[in-house]
Amino acid sequence: MEKFTTHTGVGVPLRRSNVDTDQIIPAVYLKRVTRDGFEDGLFSAWRNDPSFVLNNEAYAAGSVLVAGPDFGTGSSREHAVWALQNYGFKAVISPRFADIFRGNSGKSGLVAAQVDEKVVQRLWDHLEQNPGATVTVDLESRTVRAGEGVDAIEDSFDIDDYTRWRLLEGLDDIGITLGNEADIASYELTRPSWKPATIHAG
Amino acid sequence: MGRTLSEKVWDEHVVRSKPGEPDLLFIDLHLIHEVTSPQAFEGLRMAGRTVRRPDLTLATEDHNVPTVDWDKPIADPVSRTQVETLRRNAEEFGVRLHPLGDIEQGIVHVVGPQLGLTQPGMTIVCGDSHTSTHGAFGAIAFGIGTSEVEHVLATQTLMQAKPKTMSVTINGSLPAGVTAKDMVLTLIAHTGTGGGQGYIVEYRGQAIEELSMEARMTVCNMSIEWGAKAGLIAPDQTTFDYIEGRPEAPKGADWDAAVAHWKSLVTDEDAEFDAEIVLDASTMTPFVTWGTNPGQGVPLGSAVPHPEEFEDAQDKVAAEKALQYMALEAGTPMREIKVDTVFVGSCTNGRIEDLRLAAAIIKGHKVDQDTRLLVVPGSVRVRLQAEQEGLDVVFKEAGAEWRGAGCSMCLGMNPDTLEPGERSASTSNRNFEGRQGKGGRTHLVSVPVAAATAIRGTLSSPADLSPVEPVETTN
Numbered sequence: 001m002e003k004f005t006t007h008t009g010v011g012v013p014l015r016r017s018n019v020d021t022d023q024i025i026p027a028v029y030l031k032r033v034t035r036d037g038f039e040d041g042l043f044s045a046w047r048n049d050p051s052f053v054l055n056n057e058a059y060a061a062g063s064v065l066v067a068g069p070d071f072g073t074g075s076s077r078e079h080a081v082w083a084l085q086n087y088g089f090k091a092v093i094s095p096r097f098a099d100i101f102r103g104n105s106g107k108s109g110l111v112a113a114q115v116d117e118k119v120v121q122r123l124w125d126h127l128e129q130n131p132g133a134t135v136t137v138d139l140e141s142r143t144v145r146a147g148e149g150v151d152a153i154e155d156s157f158d159i160d161d162y163t164r165w166r167l168l169e170g171l172d173d174i175g176i177t178l179g180n181e182a183d184i185a186s187y188e189l190t191r192p193s194w195k196p197a198t199i200h201a202g
Numbered sequence: 203m204g205r206t207l208s209e210k211v212w213d214e215h216v217v218r219s220k221p222g223e224p225d226l227l228f229i230d231l232h233l234i235h236e237v238t239s240p241q242a243f244e245g246l247r248m249a250g251r252t253v254r255r256p257d258l259t260l261a262t263e264d265h266n267v268p269t270v271d272w273d274k275p276i277a278d279p280v281s282r283t284q285v286e287t288l289r290r291n292a293e294e295f296g297v298r299l300h301p302l303g304d305i306e307q308g309i310v311h312v313v314g315p316q317l318g319l320t321q322p323g324m325t326i327v328c329g330d331s332h333t334s335t336h337g338a339f340g341a342i343a344f345g346i347g348t349s350e351v352e353h354v355l356a357t358q359t360l361m362q363a364k365p366k367t368m369s370v371t372i373n374g375s376l377p378a379g380v381t382a383k384d385m386v387l388t389l390i391a392h393t394g395t396g397g398g399q400g401y402i403v404e405y406r407g408q409a410i411e412e413l414s415m416e417a418r419m420t421v422c423n424m425s426i427e428w429g430a431k432a433g434l435i436a437p438d439q440t441t442f443d444y445i446e447g448r449p450e451a452p453k454g455a456d457w458d459a460a461v462a463h464w465k466s467l468v469t470d471e472d473a474e475f476d477a478e479i480v481l482d483a484s485t486m487t488p489f490v491t492w493g494t495n496p497g498q499g500v501p502l503g504s505a506v507p508h509p510e511e512f513e514d515a516q517d518k519v520a521a522e523k524a525l526q527y528m529a530l531e532a533g534t535p536m537r538e539i540k541v542d543t544v545f546v547g548s549c550t551n552g553r554i555e556d557l558r559l560a561a562a563i564i565k566g567h568k569v570d571q572d573t574r575l576l577v578v579p580g581s582v583r584v585r586l587q588a589e590q591e592g593l594d595v596v597f598k599e600a601g602a603e604w605r606g607a608g609c610s611m612c613l614g615m616n617p618d619t620l621e622p623g624e625r626s627a628s629t630s631n632r633n634f635e636g637r638q639g640k641g642g643r644t645h646l647v648s649v650p651v652a653a654a655t656a657i658r659g660t661l662s663s664p665a666d667l668s669p670v671e672p673v674e675t676t677n
């Protein structure tokens with residue numbers, strides 16, 4: 001995984017709450033067996049609507065998505081994260097993320113930055129008044145920034161310490177866990193014999 | 203201080219715990235299907251890793267498989283590739299697979315319990331958010347993404363921060379004709395879709411204890427629809443009776459040892475939850491959704507709400523958008539809503555009890571001439587059992603389509619989908635925009651409501667049906 005320290009890119013105001021993973025990428029697009037190429041399914045139903053934010057030239061090259069609360073609810077499909085990344089998004093800002101989506105983001109290197117609802121409102125207003133304006137997501141200082149001068153927006157965001165550390169270092173979870181293989185092996189020795197198995201010896 | 207059920211199960215699975223780090227949890231059972239696993243196996247292959255515990259892993263095909271002509275090659279080439287990829291991966295990595303055509307094939311969350319693999323006190327994961335279903339047995343069960351699938355394949359563990367605990371106590375008894383589905387839809391409308399965020403929830407109270415095992419699965423299945431990490435129910439005699447004698451259940455002395463342990467899996471008297479919700483089952487009624495998330499629901503006897511009724515500004519906007527998408531007028535009585543398709547099936551309501559209930563209501567009636575009824579058993583075993591009991595005949599005589607096992611119209615991924623603008627009453631778990639097919643409009647309902655709706659063509663409960671004429675016999 002690539003290291004993530006800070007990113008500045010065009011902010012996309014998505015004025016919606018409860019953006020579920022079926023909206024981020026509908027099931028028909030989940031049939032690929034690779035991790036790439038999912039950008040064509042991103043928000044596919046909404047992209048038919050000419051007034052949808054990503055159909056506006058100014059936001060089309062966006063890399064920081066600013067969404068309402070309960071972003072990523074629904075299915076566990078990591079394809080939702082891949083679709084956002086394949087499109088070019090590096091970070092999503094929302095007042096509240098669904099658990100599985102947030103977990104998947106952390107594993108794939110997409111920053112899910114949780115901010116106060118008021119910050120999202122201010123970012124939406126700023127990005128709509130200044131189409132194409134950028135937003136900075138600074139993982140080191142855990143801050144989001146946008147705008148300049150008196151109207152500048154700057155606030156902290158939440159992300160758990162462990163995920164932040166892994167993203168900053170670009171570390172792969174499986175490698176870390178296999179470093180503790182001995183713990184797993186000794187745990188396995190203590191499991192009761194009556195626990196079920198799917199394959200039986202002999 | 204005492205511990206809650208979920209804390210006991212959690213603690214039993216901690217392989218390694220360090221301050222400032224998530225716990226490393228051992229996983230007792232890893233379920234796999236064709237859609238969320240290909241990239242995980244590919245990751246293993248690229249890193250030269252193996253599956254650590256194939257004996258704790260089970261794969262089946264469910265999401266994108268057709269429910270007709272399942273003995274023929276899958277017509278859609280991309281779906282076929284996905285299924286073939288799973289078969290190749292299972293073979294290469296030594297994973298047990300129940301493919302299309304196998305007697306144990308079916309929806310992953312129907313197959314696990316049916317085989318007796320789902321047992322109390324386990325940790326169970328799957329690359330599917332409705333893994334919460336297995337919590338009905340007193341297991342910690344939750345959905346994971348593909349990177350985590352790869353992590354479990356490689357290590358049989360997962361790194362997880364310990365969630366907070368919540369109790370949902372449902373007192374009283376459900377009135378006749380009101381089901382577990384109505385109960386959970388009522389709960390979600392009460393909490394909103396984010397209400398369970400960050401919690402493992404324990405469902406308890408008289409109404410929960412009175413539910414059958416299959417009805418408990420319906421409740422736990424929808425835990426994710428209000429954002430909970432997992433939902434579980436303390437195991438009791440109902441649980442033990444359901445498991446005993448199943449193919450993978452413990453036998454002999456193992457059974458006794460297992461039950462002795464399972465009986466300890468209850469929340470201690472003096473344990474404290476981080477949050478509590480209390481509801482009364484005796485006031486519940488058939489409950490249906492009008493909007494585009496499972497929290498947007500009302501009693502069947504009421505009307506489509508006005509967006510102004512919502513206090514929260516976001517909820518107001520969400521309601522407006524939902525009404526627009528659903529093409530519904532605020533104030534319309536729910537019972538006047540006409541549906542085109544009724545879907546009975548899915549991991550929420552596709553088990554044998556669901557089909558028995560549907561058949562009992564439909565028997566002697568005909569499906570409305572403008573409505574299509576699709577009955578899709580959750581697994582091949584459920585299908586065979588239903589056929590043994592003659593339920594398929596009841597459905598077919600009423601004019602319903604009797605299908606093969608799979609996820610079917612629960613998600614728009616296989617040939618069973620809604621047409622744009624089509625409206626369904628569905629016993630599944632999600633009414634998101636386009637969930638059952640692009641432009642499709644979904645009302646989530648219980649099995650009795652689905653059955654009655656199929657007959658009348660508008661959202662209905664069995665109480666709305668005219669009595670069946672006694673069949674005349676010739677001798």
Ligand code: SF4
Nearest residue numbers: 332548549609612613
């Ligand atoms: S039936 Fe629906 S919810 Fe259940 S596993 Fe299949 S797609 Fe997921």
